Amino acid sequence: MLKQETLSKNQQIVLDYIEKVNEPIKAYSILHNVQKKGIKAPLQVYRALDKLVEIGKIHKIESRNAFVACKNSNCQISKATAFSICENCEEVSEISDSKLSKYLKNFQDKAGMKFNKYNLEFFGLCKKCSIK
Amino acid sequence: MLKQETLSKNQQIVLDYIEKVNEPIKAYSILHNVQKKGIKAPLQVYRALDKLVEIGKIHKIESRNAFVACKNSNCQISKATAFSICENCEEVSEISDSKLSKYLKNFQDKAGMKFNKYNLEFFGLCKKCSIK
DNA sequence: TGTTAATTGTTATAATATAACATTGTGTAA
DNA sequence: TTACACAATGTTATATTATAACAATTAACA
Ligand SMILES: [Zn+2]
Ligand SMILES: [Zn+2]
Ligand SMILES: [Zn+2]
Ligand SMILES: [Zn+2]
Numbered sequence: 001m002l003k004q005e006t007l008s009k010n011q012q013i014v015l016d017y018i019e020k021v022n023e024p025i026k027a028y029s030i031l032h033n034v035q036k037k038g039i040k041a042p043l044q045v046y047r048a049l050d051k052l053v054e055i056g057k058i059h060k061i062e063s064r065n066a067f068v069a070c071k072n073s074n075c076q077i078s079k080a081t082a083f084s085i086c087e088n089c090e091e092v093s094e095i096s097d098s099k100l101s102k103y104l105k106n107f108q109d110k111a112g113m114k115f116n117k118y119n120l121e122f123f124g125l126c127k128k129c130s131i132k
Numbered sequence: 133m134l135k136q137e138t139l140s141k142n143q144q145i146v147l148d149y150i151e152k153v154n155e156p157i158k159a160y161s162i163l164h165n166v167q168k169k170g171i172k173a174p175l176q177v178y179r180a181l182d183k184l185v186e187i188g189k190i191h192k193i194e195s196r197n198a199f200v201a202c203k204n205s206n207c208q209i210s211k212a213t214a215f216s217i218c219e220n221c222e223e224v225s226e227i228s229d230s231k232l233s234k235y236l237k238n239f240q241d242k243a244g245m246k247f248n249k250y251n252l253e254f255f256g257l258c259k260k261c262s263i264k
Numbered sequence: 265t266g267t268t269a270a271t272t273g274t275t276a277t278a279a280t281a282t283a284a285c286a287t288t289g290t291g292t293a294a
Numbered sequence: 295t296t297a298c299a300c301a302a303t304g305t306t307a308t309a310t311t312a313t314a315a316c317a318a319t320t321a322a323c324a
Contacts, residue, residue, distance in 0.1 A: 008289095008302055027280070041305065046281065051302095062194040063251065065280065065311095084245050095241055103235060107254070109227055113216050115256035119195065122239070124247035140271060140321095159311070173274065178312065183271095197280095197311065 007051075013037045014048035015069070018058055024066035024092045053078055061085070061092055063121050072096040079117040080105060086126035095122070139183075145169045146180035147201070150190055156198035156224045185210055193217070193224055195253050204228040211249045212237060218258035227254070 082095040184190040188210040214227040
């Protein structure tokens with residue numbers, strides 16, 4: 001079977017909603033908001049999320065247990081992700097910095113481990129929240 | 133009140149256990165293993181974990197919902213953490229690389245956000261698992 | 265010693281995620 | 295076309311992770 005190029009029904013419903021809200025959103029919040037589309041159970045959401053993460057359409061913000069649409073055409077397979085997270089307003093942005101990603105892709109640890117993926121989360125105050 | 137320099141009873145029990153096992157461990161697994169010391173409820177564990185993370189004695193491996201003792205005298209306040217994680221055997225090591233930490237501490241994103249903390253998780257295969 | 269904050273104990277519950285199993289759809293090739 | 299394999303779905307139940315709420319106790323300090 002060839003690599004799937006179209007999303008399944010549930011996958012598309014979940015992705016559409018995540019792209020629409022345009023900010024990190026939690027699985028059960030997605031569930032509540034797509035019930036009118038016929039998705040009834042957590043598993044239906046989690047299965048769609050798993051696939052969407054796998055193909056790089058969305059990312060999981062691990063420290064928040066939340067999911068966000070990918071804004072970066074460079075990370076289509078979710079293997080090199082970086083985010084900035086405001087600890088005050090919880091705004092999250094995907095960082096797209098070629099120098100940073102190059103640095104991290106080439107990083108070699110002392111134990112000689114071979115990496116194929118990384119996730120980086122920066123925390124601080126966004127511009128708006130810094131002023132207050 | 134001055135900054136606490138000694139751990140409380142529950143904090144010490146939980147830390148002792150995490151340091152003993154010397155690998156990432158989950159909250160409820162900690163709970164099961166410290167019940168003989170008198171800790172009976174999840175909250176007692178989670179409260180101790182929160183404090184230990186805050187003071188940098190342990191770190192949370194976000195992608196695994198697990199906790200591990202700090203191996204790096206440089207990150208006593210848990211503000212700059214990096215880990216390598218084997219996706220096969222789940223071995224986790226704390227990365228202590230001054231060049232990496234310097235690079236990340238000084239990283240400035242395009243939105244002008246001021247960072248005060250980061251967490252980086254690398255995934256791959258450890259040396260042992262690469263051979264197989 | 266009185267005051268304040270930190271810590272503890274306890275019960276209940278919220279929030280996040282997966283197991284198990286039966287069924288249906290979809291692409292591929294004989 | 296039909297048979298096969300695999301992906302996706304539907305459904306119920308349950309596992310796992312984490313916090314709310316409130317009362318009681320302990321530790322630090324002026
Ligand atoms: Zn992305
Ligand atoms: Zn903010
Ligand atoms: Zn550390
Ligand atoms: Zn390994």
